[in-house]
Amino acid sequence: MAVSVQQCSNNQDQPITCQNGYGCHGYEFIQNDKTNFEGECRNASTVTIFPRLYFSITLVQGDVPLSSDWNHLGFTCNKQNLCNTRQQIRTAVKLANEYYPWEFIERMFWSVLLSLTIILPIVVYYYVTWKYYTLRGRVPGLQPELKYGNLRQLGMITNRRPTDSYVRGFEKMQKQFGDIFQIWVGSNHYYVFCRPEHAEQIHSDRHIFDRADVRTKTFGLIAEDFLITLAGSKYKRHAKVIIPMLRKHRFQSQISIIINYVDELIEIWKDRYDKQDNSICNSILFDNEQLMLDTFTRLTFDYDLGSLKHLSKTKKLTNSSEDEIQSSELGVALTIWIGAFRRVIGNGMPTFVNDFLLKIDKKYQNALRTLENNAENIIRKCQEEIDLNNRPKTLIESLVSSLQKDEELERRKPEKEQTGITKRELVGEMLGLILGGYETSATVLAWFIYCVSQKYEVQQKMKEELKQHGITKETSLDNFDLLDQCEYIDCVLKETLRLAITSFGSPRTLLHDTIIDGFQFRKGDTVVSSFTLMQRDPRYWKLDPNQFIPERFFGVDAPDANHNPFVFGPFGGGHRGCVGQDLARLELKVIIIRYMLFVTFVNTSANNGDHYQQARISPNQFTASIKFD
Numbered sequence: 001m002a003v004s005v006q007q008c009s010n011n012q013d014q015p016i017t018c019q020n021g022y023g024c025h026g027y028e029f030i031q032n033d034k035t036n037f038e039g040e041c042r043n044a045s046t047v048t049i050f051p052r053l054y055f056s057i058t059l060v061q062g063d064v065p066l067s068s069d070w071n072h073l074g075f076t077c078n079k080q081n082l083c084n085t086r087q088q089i090r091t092a093v094k095l096a097n098e099y100y101p102w103e104f105i106e107r108m109f110w111s112v113l114l115s116l117t118i119i120l121p122i123v124v125y126y127y128v129t130w131k132y133y134t135l136r137g138r139v140p141g142l143q144p145e146l147k148y149g150n151l152r153q154l155g156m157i158t159n160r161r162p163t164d165s166y167v168r169g170f171e172k173m174q175k176q177f178g179d180i181f182q183i184w185v186g187s188n189h190y191y192v193f194c195r196p197e198h199a200e201q202i203h204s205d206r207h208i209f210d211r212a213d214v215r216t217k218t219f220g221l222i223a224e225d226f227l228i229t230l231a232g233s234k235y236k237r238h239a240k241v242i243i244p245m246l247r248k249h250r251f252q253s254q255i256s257i258i259i260n261y262v263d264e265l266i267e268i269w270k271d272r273y274d275k276q277d278n279s280i281c282n283s284i285l286f287d288n289e290q291l292m293l294d295t296f297t298r299l300t301f302d303y304d305l306g307s308l309k310h311l312s313k314t315k316k317l318t319n320s321s322e323d324e325i326q327s328s329e330l331g332v333a334l335t336i337w338i339g340a341f342r343r344v345i346g347n348g349m350p351t352f353v354n355d356f357l358l359k360i361d362k363k364y365q366n367a368l369r370t371l372e373n374n375a376e377n378i379i380r381k382c383q384e385e386i387d388l389n390n391r392p393k394t395l396i397e398s399l400v401s402s403l404q405k406d407e408e409l410e411r412r413k414p415e416k417e418q419t420g421i422t423k424r425e426l427v428g429e430m431l432g433l434i435l436g437g438y439e440t441s442a443t444v445l446a447w448f449i450y451c452v453s454q455k456y457e458v459q460q461k462m463k464e465e466l467k468q469h470g471i472t473k474e475t476s477l478d479n480f481d482l483l484d485q486c487e488y489i490d491c492v493l494k495e496t497l498r499l500a501i502t503s504f505g506s507p508r509t510l511l512h513d514t515i516i517d518g519f520q521f522r523k524g525d526t527v528v529s530s531f532t533l534m535q536r537d538p539r540y541w542k543l544d545p546n547q548f549i550p551e552r553f554f555g556v557d558a559p560d561a562n563h564n565p566f567v568f569g570p571f572g573g574g575h576r577g578c579v580g581q582d583l584a585r586l587e588l589k590v591i592i593i594r595y596m597l598f599v600t601f602v603n604t605s606a607n608n609g610d611h612y613q614q615a616r617i618s619p620n621q622f623t624a625s626i627k628f629d
């Protein structure tokens with residue numbers, strides 16, 4: 001750390017001229033300031049950095065008048081004189097060392113370090129508290145706690161485990177604060193809105209309300225190239241390839257695929273429960289998840305994941321076959337991956353912490369590799385079969401035919417001008433779509449079974465309707481007109497979607513400052529239109545909204561047929577509403593029809609109507625007895 005001046009290698013004393021009476025603050029400074037000083041010592045003559053730092057500290061602290069200071073050090077600069085030669089500078093530095101001894105610097109160094117180790121954590125604590133866990137503005141809410149936000153205060157988490165759904169937390173907040181409140185779900189902050197006029201404003205202006213940042217920070221950590229996490233030009237580039245392939249008519253010729261899979265599950269149930277003493281199924285959600293995994297992946301990616309085959313084998317097989325091992329490996333990978341997703345959205349940690357935890361989580365990384373390998377298999381299979389001269393017929397064909405020919409070239413273009421998608425993006429989309437496409441529908445199916453198992457008469461009415469339209473076990477169902485005639489089943493599905501709590505609402509992040517209902521919100525704030533609360537709010541429904549009554553929508557005089565459209569939004573709304581809703585409705589309707597042709601679900605005494613929070617919100621410890629017709 002000693003102060004030193006190195007010799008110029010050519011050993012010439014170069015004159016340095018100081019102009020306008022400028023003080024000479026060290027040799028480096030002189031060298032760099034071409035405006036005020038002329039001449040320089042060529043060939044790397046340097047004064048180490050310390051004299052400058054040291055001078056600037058000690059000059060202030062050491063009580064030496066600035067004007068005379070450099071005179072002490074042997075510098076005499078004024079307009080007329082040559083300022084210094086290097087010899088003078090050497091003298092100056094030597095003098096400086098005598099003036100301000102080394103111990104003083106050392107003392108300074110340690111005091112600064114000590115202050116930093118005390119001050120820094122305090123500053124970080126206050127910064128994190130202010131950024132993540134403080135009420136904002138005038139909107140009412142509960143003062144949040146560090147790490148948990150309002151999760152613990154609202155009973156959504158106890159002993160670090162999720163114990164209640166976010167929706168129940170939202171309900172408590174609405175009761176306490178009214179239709180507009182703010183809530184901290186861990187480190188995620190939302191302004192929540194519970195009236196249809198709010199929903200209308202939020203869903204109508206795409207230039208202000210866009211995909212929520214919080215989605216990109218949760219979904220984005222595990223599927224960064226998934227549509228739900230994208231915005232702007234990249235979103236448009238992906239949406240162009242995906243959305244047209246999810247329209248209802250695309251799947252008309254594939255209804256038999258849905259039927260085959262649902263029949264496979266019914267066969268499994270038959271095997272397990274028909275003519276058995278105990279016909280109680282306690283894996284309703286899990287079984288439906290396997291059904292939806294296979295159905296969705298086959299419909300969209302033309303690939304059989306084999307989840308139902310695995311499900312049927314697990315009970316019967318004692319010796320595991322290769323097929324079974326492969327299938328279960330994939331199933332395990334999906335479970336781990338989705339488990340990571342649930343953690344990320346539920347643990348309340350800031351994004352960078354979750355990002356770090358995922359990176360060091362070996363199990364998760366292995367699961368991801370397994371999933372990516374499977375996605376690559378699907379792509380390879382499609383690439384072998386696809387005829388690029390024909391228009392794509394399925395989602396996977398559309399994705400594969402839009403693969404960029406030269407990724408490097410596209411990358412160099414601005415995002416707005418890029419076309420197609422990269423291989424990496426394709427894999428990301430596949431994983432994201434599988435997650436978005438199967439879990440939600442499976443959860444709705446579980447809710448459907450839950451609701452109808454308590455209402456025998458609703459199931460009888462559906463069965464009657466099928467008979468009325470001549471729909472039997474042999475009917476192919478690929479006639480949309482015939483499907484449309486089953487209006488009561490539509491009402492049952494709509495009522496299920498109204499009551500099924502799958503998420504708390506549609507979150508959006510503001511692209512510009514705006515005012516909602518008299519409150520000012522800033523660019524970057526995240527707002528939520530809570531359709532889940534409105535769907536069960538007595539102000540907006542004529543019949544008791546907490547009851548499962550499909551008749552509220554059925555017939556010309558149906559009491560709730562003319563409800564405000566913005567109080568019903570199971571698929572969200574606006575330009576970032578669910579892109580899979582056509583497909584989901586079709587799958588659900590066909591599956592419900594098949595269920596009603598074969599079985600009747602009966603409530604068991606174990607059900608208490610409770611629900612629990614996972615990635616989706618599902619009926620808690622739900623069981624149903626399955627009777628075969």
Ligand code: HEM
Nearest residue numbers: 228436437440441506570571572573576577578579580584
């Ligand atoms: C019953 C089944 C389903 C339900 C209840 C459901 C619900 C939702 C909801 C509430 C949203 C957020 C909308 C918003 O923020 O306004 C959403 C978005 C999305 N859903 Fe679904 N969904 C279902 C099925 C599907 C299926 C089958 C797919 C796949 C094809 C899918 C793909 C997506 C995608 C990609 C988004 C993000 C759209 C965007 O950000 O632009 N969903 N879904």
